[in-house]
Amino acid sequence: MTGTVESETELVVLPKKGGRRGPEVQQPRRPGLLKFGHWWWALPGIILVILIHYVATAVGGFFAFTDWSGIGDFAFVGLDNFVKIFQDPTKIGALGNTLFLAFASVVLSNIAGLAIALGLNRGLRSRYVLRVLFFMPVVLSPLAVSYIWKFIFDYNGPLNAVLSAVGLEELAKPWVADPTWAIWTVLIVIVWQNTGFAMVIYMAGLAAVPVEIEEAAAIDGANLWQRFWHVTLPSIRPAVAIATTLGIVNGLRVFDQIMALTAGGPAGATETLATQVYKQSFSLGNFGYGAALALLLTLIILAFALVQQRVTNGRPEES
Known part of the structure; x- marks a missing residue:
């Protein structure tokens, strides 16, 4: 009898772990290697990216301080390659052209892309077809696009034919062979091909703008420009940052369009x-000098990307 009471008291006062009666819960097994597989599955890709991108960039940065020709031995020359760059008028001119194409293409393509995005953000029946048409140049090969535009800008091409047809023969010229107008032909091709990319980014940003805010601003008496400047534009500030950053990076390293249209010429x-x-x-065999130019271009891209992100960083103000 006493043993029975003690047993019952034990069951009440000292319950089993888990706070419930019933069969004992099976302990989980020790986490195996697969539980942490989410990081080592990606390890081969991470190693490949590090070797191809970062290690190769570091090696190229090292050769920027040498006189290596691409074959054989080399000597360490310090900052001599960079001194030669800033003492060469052609390199200074190349730097000016790089900055001009980068900033002009960013401004024009972003303005055009935002304008198209605002227009297609309305309830147009043909907006889906127009989106495809405006985005199509982005997916085309830059070389193919440049050769088509080179035919258009040719002296006997469609552009001069149209000018002659409307009585403007005096404006016809060899556009890609004219030292004054050649850089503008390159800019037109870059803007034409990049506008669709900016349009897609701005359309994604406009889709996140609450309609109620614009309606409230319209009720308060704000006109179309005021609603855009004070409501829409602050709301798509992250999209502006992304579009301008990518535009600057792509503009600073533009290569295909120039090689196809002018090959760096005329003069x-x-x-x-x-x-x-x-x-x-690759043409002159001055690999160390070319690596110094590449390193300079990399630093310029990095600097402008950081500054641009700093300027456009922030959250839209909440009303």
């Missing part, structure tokens, strides 16, 4: 740092 009028890197490294 170096369209040379950029990217084309000079190619010519110095």
Whole structure:
């Protein structure tokens, strides 16, 4: 009897772990290697990216301080390659062309892309077809696009034919062979091909703008421009940051369009740092000098990307 009472008391006062009666819960097994597989599954890709991108960039940065020709031995020359760059007027001109194409293409393509995105953000029946048409140049090969535009800008091409047909024969000229206009032909091709990319980014940003805010601003008496400047534009500030950053990076390293249209000519009028890197490294065999140009271009891209992100960083103000 006593043993029975003690047993019952034990069951009440000292319950089993888990706070419930019933069969004992099976202990989980020790986490195996597969539990942490989410990081080592990606290890081969991470190693490949590190070797191809970062290690190769570091090696190229090292050769920027040498006189290596691409074959054989080399000597360490310190900052001599960079001194030669800033003492060479053609390299200074290439730097100016690089900056001009980068910033002009960013401004024009972003303005055009935002305008198209605002227009297609309305309830147009044909907006899906128009989106495809405006985005199509982005997916086309830059070389193919450039050769088509080179035919258009040819002296006997469609552009001069149209000018002659409307009585403007005096404006006809060899556009890609004219030192004054060649850089503008390159800019037109870049803007035409990049506008669709900016449009897609801005359309994604506009889709996140609450309609109620615009309606409230319209009720308060704000006109179309005021609603855009004070409501829409602050709301798509992250999209502006992304579009301008990618535009600057792509503009600073433009290469295909220049090589297809002008190959850096005429008389170096369209040379950029990217084309000079190619010519110095692979055409002239000055690999160390070309690596110095590439390193300079990398630092410029990094600097402008950081500054641009700093300027456009922030959250839209909440009303």
